[in-house]
Amino acid sequence: MSDTTRVPFRGLITASAMLAMLMQTLDSTIANVALPYMQGSMSASADEITWVLTSYVIAAAIMTAPVGWMARRFGRKKLFIGCLIGFTVTSMLCGAAQTLDQLVIFRLLQGMCGAAIAPLSQATMLDIYPFSKRAQAMALFSMGVTMGPIMGPTFGGWLTDAYSWRFVFYVNLPFGILAILGLMIFMRETPSQTGMRFSWYGFSMLALGCGALQLMLDRGQEMDWFASREIMTYAALAGLGFYLFVIHMFLAEKPFLALALFKDRNFSSGMVMVFCVSSVMLATSALLAPYLQNLAGYPVYTAGWAMAPRGIGTMLSMFLASRLGMRFDQRKIMACGLLTLGWALYEMSTWTPDVTEQQMMLTLVLQGFAIGLVFNPMTVMAYTTLSPQLRGEGTALQSLARNIGSSIGISVTSFTLIRGAQTTHAEIAAGITPFNRVLQMGDYVSRTLNPETTHGAALLDDMINHQARIIAYNNDFRLMTLTIVPPMVLLLFMRRHVRPVARPPSP
Numbered sequence: 001m002s003d004t005t006r007v008p009f010r011g012l013i014t015a016s017a018m019l020a021m022l023m024q025t026l027d028s029t030i031a032n033v034a035l036p037y038m039q040g041s042m043s044a045s046a047d048e049i050t051w052v053l054t055s056y057v058i059a060a061a062i063m064t065a066p067v068g069w070m071a072r073r074f075g076r077k078k079l080f081i082g083c084l085i086g087f088t089v090t091s092m093l094c095g096a097a098q099t100l101d102q103l104v105i106f107r108l109l110q111g112m113c114g115a116a117i118a119p120l121s122q123a124t125m126l127d128i129y130p131f132s133k134r135a136q137a138m139a140l141f142s143m144g145v146t147m148g149p150i151m152g153p154t155f156g157g158w159l160t161d162a163y164s165w166r167f168v169f170y171v172n173l174p175f176g177i178l179a180i181l182g183l184m185i186f187m188r189e190t191p192s193q194t195g196m197r198f199s200w201y202g203f204s205m206l207a208l209g210c211g212a213l214q215l216m217l218d219r220g221q222e223m224d225w226f227a228s229r230e231i232m233t234y235a236a237l238a239g240l241g242f243y244l245f246v247i248h249m250f251l252a253e254k255p256f257l258a259l260a261l262f263k264d265r266n267f268s269s270g271m272v273m274v275f276c277v278s279s280v281m282l283a284t285s286a287l288l289a290p291y292l293q294n295l296a297g298y299p300v301y302t303a304g305w306a307m308a309p310r311g312i313g314t315m316l317s318m319f320l321a322s323r324l325g326m327r328f329d330q331r332k333i334m335a336c337g338l339l340t341l342g343w344a345l346y347e348m349s350t351w352t353p354d355v356t357e358q359q360m361m362l363t364l365v366l367q368g369f370a371i372g373l374v375f376n377p378m379t380v381m382a383y384t385t386l387s388p389q390l391r392g393e394g395t396a397l398q399s400l401a402r403n404i405g406s407s408i409g410i411s412v413t414s415f416t417l418i419r420g421a422q423t424t425h426a427e428i429a430a431g432i433t434p435f436n437r438v439l440q441m442g443d444y445v446s447r448t449l450n451p452e453t454t455h456g457a458a459l460l461d462d463m464i465n466h467q468a469r470i471i472a473y474n475n476d477f478r479l480m481t482l483t484i485v486p487p488m489v490l491l492l493f494m495r496r497h498v499r500p501v502a503r504p505p506s507p
Helices: 010-030 035-042 051-064 067-074 076-096 100-114 117-128 131-162 172-186 200-219 229-251 265-295 300-306 308-324 330-348 357-382 388-429 443-448 454-490
Strands: none
Touching: 010 076, 010 100, 010 117, 010 131, 010 172, 035 051, 035 100, 051 100, 051 200, 051 388, 067 076, 067 117, 067 388, 076 100, 076 117, 076 172, 117 131, 117 388, 131 308, 131 357, 200 229, 200 388, 265 330, 265 357, 265 388, 265 454, 308 330, 308 357, 330 357, 330 454, 388 454
């Protein structure tokens, strides 16, 4: 689209797409805090209730890939509105579910309908905004992507505490109706290509790889990873599915995903960067909430609000990056964001439970600010050199990379946290002997912390567990600082975002 092209009702289309995007991303984390209440209401075990989350994630991962094909085959407007109607209806069904089986099935359908919302929102905004305003459009889109998961736990905790866990699903009804009406009235339909054929083999192999990978990541920690035959089976199926998909993409006459997507350096680099940054973004939230509750002693409601400053920093940097993007090299803005993100994560690795509120707020604001500086220019540059015909598939593939990155980030950090706490506990406990000088500091200490008594041994074990978990959390945050290295290297391979020269109007 040229800079002189005007799209009617652009602001209203943007508001409708953003409302749909925020609703979908909010739903990816809003149900997490309500799981204990669902478990009690459904009389389910801890293992069974996790399928409420797993079913949604697996369905969304599998159905993200064919979004580009479906948008071209049926038309973007029809697909967008159909998915929003399905997502809203299944959300209401989730809230009204009476048994665990019903809830899991409705969450599966909700994930299938919601998978297309993010890539369709991004593709719509890329089409309705000219090149000169694309950075501002992607700032709005990225704000929806990042704010939803950040606000989810806080909003979900408030709804569950004030009303019921069912309202974390019912809350989608007003947002869904407004988004559907806005798109029906103001959005233009894109032409449908009725003669397109669907590559069932390519889709099946990609679905097999994504589904098996998600199952492996979700159940790995519980099943002791590769000590379990179930996890080894998932890993083998994931590897087989991805391998056959890649072979099919290179050899097939009409593959499921166009090979030209991966030949574009900016898009390929941007997809890897989305993967890395997404793994940090959600993994940090997953670690920080239990850290504040279990170690720092924050109430659940307060712990949720303590993470809100990160969203404020993200909002500020999104709009700042959109303004700076047309004046400075986007790669330099991303480099500043990545370095700031690395510093914030390293600063978190030095925290103790008595960290001051000012220090914690400042670090979280800087972390959110850094994520915005990375996401906005990265999203713009990924589509600078990509053909408009490939935007639908490109947005779907980028959403898939974001989902998989988030799942892998949470799984890896959870695994290293538990194993690190166990290892550190053993190392500290090895130094607890009757000859330890700390245990000989006065009669009261020697009697209270006497490891030969039941009370003393239990008290010592609790103290060791507390210190071991602090060290494990610090090591996890330090490990996450390494995720900025691949994106920094990829900046060298990306082409500069150059604004096209406006042509003089013809007489």
